[in-house]
Structure formats: C-alpha cells, structure tokens
Amino acid sequence: MRELKKVKMLYGEVGIELNLPISATVLEGKHIPALPDPDAAVLNALDNPIGTLPLSELLAKRNPRTVAITISDITRPVPNKVFLPPILSFLNASGIVDSDIVIIIGTGMHRPSTAAEMEHLVGRCILDRIEVIDHKAEDLDTLVRVSDEPPVSVCKRFVEADFRIVTGYIEPHFMAGFSGGRKGVCPALVDLETVQRFHGYKTLANPAADTGLLKDNPCHSIAVQVAKTVGVDFLFNVAITPEREIAGIYCGDLEAAHQVGCEQVAEWTTAYIDNTFDLVVTNGGGSPLDHTLYQTVKGMCTALPALVKGSTLLQVSQCAESLGSDAYTEMMLQYDNDWKRFLADIEASAGETRLDQWEYQMQARVLSRIGMENIWLVSDGIPSELQQHISLTPILGKGDARERAQNAIDKYVEDNPDAKIAAIPEGPYTMIRRV
Numbered sequence: 001m002r003e004l005k006k007v008k009m010l011y012g013e014v015g016i017e018l019n020l021p022i023s024a025t026v027l028e029g030k031h032i033p034a035l036p037d038p039d040a041a042v043l044n045a046l047d048n049p050i051g052t053l054p055l056s057e058l059l060a061k062r063n064p065r066t067v068a069i070t071i072s073d074i075t076r077p078v079p080n081k082v083f084l085p086p087i088l089s090f091l092n093a094s095g096i097v098d099s100d101i102v103i104i105i106g107t108g109m110h111r112p113s114t115a116a117e118m119e120h121l122v123g124r125c126i127l128d129r130i131e132v133i134d135h136k137a138e139d140l141d142t143l144v145r146v147s148d149e150p151p152v153s154v155c156k157r158f159v160e161a162d163f164r165i166v167t168g169y170i171e172p173h174f175m176a177g178f179s180g181g182r183k184g185v186c187p188a189l190v191d192l193e194t195v196q197r198f199h200g201y202k203t204l205a206n207p208a209a210d211t212g213l214l215k216d217n218p219c220h221s222i223a224v225q226v227a228k229t230v231g232v233d234f235l236f237n238v239a240i241t242p243e244r245e246i247a248g249i250y251c252g253d254l255e256a257a258h259q260v261g262c263e264q265v266a267e268w269t270t271a272y273i274d275n276t277f278d279l280v281v282t283n284g285g286g287s288p289l290d291h292t293l294y295q296t297v298k299g300m301c302t303a304l305p306a307l308v309k310g311s312t313l314l315q316v317s318q319c320a321e322s323l324g325s326d327a328y329t330e331m332m333l334q335y336d337n338d339w340k341r342f343l344a345d346i347e348a349s350a351g352e353t354r355l356d357q358w359e360y361q362m363q364a365r366v367l368s369r370i371g372m373e374n375i376w377l378v379s380d381g382i383p384s385e386l387q388q389h390i391s392l393t394p395i396l397g398k399g400d401a402r403e404r405a406q407n408a409i410d411k412y413v414e415d416n417p418d419a420k421i422a423a424i425p426e427g428p429y430t431m432i433r434r435v
Helices: 038-047 055-062 080-093 115-122 124-129 192-198 201-205 218-230 254-269 293-302 326-335 339-348 357-370 401-415
Strands: 004-009 016-021 067-072 101-106 131-134 143-148 151-155 163-169 234-240 246-252 270-273 279-283 312-316 375-378 421-423 431-434
Touching (some): 055 080, 080 101, 080 115, 080 124, 080 234, 143 218, 151 218, 201 218, 279 401, 293 312, 293 357, 312 357, 326 339
Parallel strands (some): 067 101, 270 431, 279 312, 279 421, 312 375
Antiparallel strands (some): 004 016, 143 151
16 A cells, blocks of 8 residues: 555635645745734834834824725735734824724725625724725726826725825735735726736736746736825735734835835745646635635646646635636636637737736636646536536546545546656645746
C-alpha cells in the first residue's frame, strides 16, 4: 500500500481533507502568527502610521466636519469589527459625532449587500450608531465626476466628505498584483466605465497584470491614479492569518503604507518552485471567496506558474451562489465552452468591455496553457448541467465534493504512477514563484 499524506484544502466554511501521495509537494507560504493583542496593535498603528502624521494629529490639523470610511464587501474576510471601533473612537475624540460619519461598502460591480451581510461586516453595535451604505456604481445620482480625461466618477458620499479613510486587507491579487491600498477606491467606489477600463481587454492582455506585480502593472497604475485624484487622507490595511486573524497592520499614507504591506505579504505568502507539475490540486479560497465561480477563477490563475502544457489542474470550490452575477452567467452560457471565440470577440471589440468579461479573460490564461480538458472542477454548488457549459471539465458523479475529488486524484495517480503532484492548500492566498 502506497504511503499517503493528508492535505486540508479550503472549501466553503469547513474545508475538505484529501489524501495525496507522500511524494506530493505542498506549496504554501510561511506560517503567519496572529498579533497577540490586536486591539493594542490597532491603537499603536494609528499612533505610529507609515509616511504620515498620527491619525489624531491629522484630524486636529484638518478639523473635518464629515468623515467617510470605505470597507470591503462580503467577498473579503476583513476583520472590520476589530479595527473600526478604535478608528471611530479617534473620530469621536476629535469632535466628529456619529451622525457625521458614513461607512461605505466598496462593492465595485458586485451585488448589493444584504442586511445580514452588513451586520456581519461591521457588527450590530456599529450598524445601530453609524450610517452604513453600499456603493452603487450603476446609480449616476450617487456619483460625482472627478476626472474628464479619462472620465472617472466616484461615490459622491466619499468624494464630498471632509476626511476620507480607506480600509481593507492585503493579499496576492491575480490582476492588480496585490489587493488593498488604492483598490479601496478603484474599483471599489467607481463607476461602471472606470471598472471596465480597469478590467478592459488591453489591460488584462498585458502580462504585467499579474499576481505579485506592481511595477508596470496597468491595473495598479489605473487604480493609483484614480485614488490620488480623489484623495485619500488615511489608509488602514491589514494582513490576516489563514484563521482570519490580524497578522500585520499597515496604515498611514496611501502608497507608502500599502507598499510596506505588499512587501511583507509577499514574503509571507510566496511558495518557490524549481519545476512544474503534472497534477496541481488547488481551491477557490474557501468562504467567502469561493461562493461563486467568478471568484474561483483567482485560484485557477494562482496555479499558473506550476503548470505547463499537459498539466492537469484540479480545483475544488463550493460555489454556493453558483457562477456569479446574471451578466457573468449569461456570458458563460452564450459562449458555451467556446473560449477561443470569446477571446477573439473581446479582442475585436477592445474599446468596449462587457460586464464581468474580465474574469472569463483571466480564466482563458489557464485555458490557453493547459486546455479545457485539463481544468477539472469539483463543486457542490453549481448545478451539474450548468457545469458542462463553463469552459472546464466538471468532475461529476456520486458522492460529495470531497469524495469526487479524492476519486479523481486516485484515478490520476493510478494512471500516472510517476506523476509529479503538488497541492496549494491556501489556493489564491498563495503566490507561486519559479526560482
């Protein structure tokens, strides 16, 4: 009997455990310890920011009457309930009353937040005392133009506030290099046209629009330009552990604090490889990221450095909300596995960007390398019939996701006993780098 190793993969809320050959390589970053006293760490960070004055001094100097704070939406596991209370206390101590503060959920083009999600994001206590709203990219009455060349409109409540705070967390990002920082404004708070330019065909066709890259990255450049045009008075970003606890705090100047955070997150999350693999097992990041196929594409792209022509990618992702938006679902079904026609169409109409086409374009990076037949998806959330029309190979049949994934691995190993196999337990939260 061959020796096995157990690997816990992110999947939904609880994850799934898979058995792999003992020779399989586990690709993961360094262990990230949680801060022992996050409350004290938040206060210390606010008093000792990067590249700017302490928050209390900035508030005293500016003496704002109104403040807007932007937070990430439900697709990001940001510990808002840890750092929002002390930030609000600083504001109150500076004479800014709760009624002059608004928290804006940076939805970008994602769906609106439900009432339950708003409470999950900030907690009932904050929800009862502070106005919390969604950004509405499609509602022109809620936007204000900040630039004519190129045309950019941004959430009016954020732009018109006397003091603007951007929060979020830093992780590897498959288009923008890293999340956090400027992304709290663009695409989080901008209009549809700007989102389309940020995610446009030409932008994503640039190889620098990739995980871990900021230099010459067009997504990064567009977002920084928009954020600086609007003006961000204070950034508060965190890095988190796999258990969603705060591991690092990077606050202060929009660019300086974000740069420090990106450097540390890169150090923590990078797994180095000196070869590619025949089979790579990964995931969609677990809840809340793997609620949709749309977000699951991030896990596919994360594995690219470990893949070559002939490799197989096995992706487990719950996708409890199926594919994603109506627009994304309609587009996937329209092309019905014909991803090459999709790429030709969006290249031919590069001046126009369909809603959510960017995710399919990123999936096409993986398709171009290993082909549809070698992208295997295991999901309990997407109806079986639907899985057969979304430019991948579904692993269907009896049993739940864990059982079907394990059967697929066992059959692959049986057919390819000398195969080089790797697993990425943290999925899109890991950066793979060739040495």
